[in-house]
Amino acid sequence: MTEVASANHLSRISRLDLVIGKLHQLIPDMLEFSFETCTEGTLAEKCKLVIDWRPVIVTCRDCNNRSEIIDSIFICPLCGSFRLNTESGKELFIKSITGE
Numbered sequence: 538m539t540e541v542a543s544a545n546h547l548s549r550i551s552r553l554d555l556v557i558g559k560l561h562q563l564i565p566d567m568l569e570f571s572f573e574t575c576t577e578g579t580l581a582e583k584c585k586l587v588i589d590w591r592p593v594i595v596t597c598r599d600c601n602n603r604s605e606i607i608d609s610i611f612i613c614p615l616c617g618s619f620r621l622n623t624e625s626g627k628e629l630f631i632k633s634i635t636g637e
């Protein structure tokens with residue numbers, strides 16, 4: 538992140554937008570706390586962290602039903618099958634970095 542800042546001649550990073558799939562099971566409070574700790578004394582100190590949480594969406598291989606997984610229970614709500622394909626929820630990337 539600091540490499541991006543220096544490559545773009547930024548003296549400070551003010552906002553970081555992340556996309557995180559819920560499949561990673563990260564706890565928002567824990568994430569913010571470790572982010573604060575990691576950025577202390579860097580260009581990103583006091584930077585605003587904005588997270589776009591993506592739901593876990595699966596498609597059933599038996600009945601083709603598409604549903605959202607809540608509470609990590611990987612069962613098709615329509616037919617009870619465990620044979621699911623994960624379509625979204627695995628995302629983990631930086632959407633944008635804002636600085637000045």
Ligand SMILES: [Zn+2]
Pocket residue numbers: 597598599600601602613614615616617618
């Ligand atoms: Zn199903």
